[in-house]
Amino acid sequence: MSLSREQISDLLKMISTSESDAADCGCCFDQIAEFADAQLAGQPLDDAMRIVQRHLEQCCCCKFEYQALLDGLRAIEDDRL
Numbered sequence: 824m825s826l827s828r829e830q831i832s833d834l835l836k837m838i839s840t841s842e843s844d845a846a847d848c849g850c851c852f853d854q855i856a857e858f859a860d861a862q863l864a865g866q867p868l869d870d871a872m873r874i875v876q877r878h879l880e881q882c883c884c885c886k887f888e889y890q891a892l893l894d895g896l897r898a899i900e901d902d903r904l
């Protein structure tokens with residue numbers, strides 16, 4: 824199977840659209856701690872946090888990291904009480 828020039832440009836468009844729509848893993852990972860903090864504090868999510876949230880919904884890998892972090896933060900909070 825070979826792709827036509829048009830199909831390739833469509834694919835590239837699709838890829839760049841999805842990238843601008845959701846953060847990539849590295850970018851998301853940088854903000855996971857902030858996102859977890861905001862979630863635990865019950866703060867409203869700003870645009871950057873919403874992008875992280877959307878990425879977490881789509882990416883098992885980051886979601887796993889996030890859950891682990893959340894568990895850790897909760898454990899710390901339980902210790903404080």
Ligand SMILES: [Zn+2]
Nearest residue numbers: 847848882885
């Ligand atoms: Zn990810």
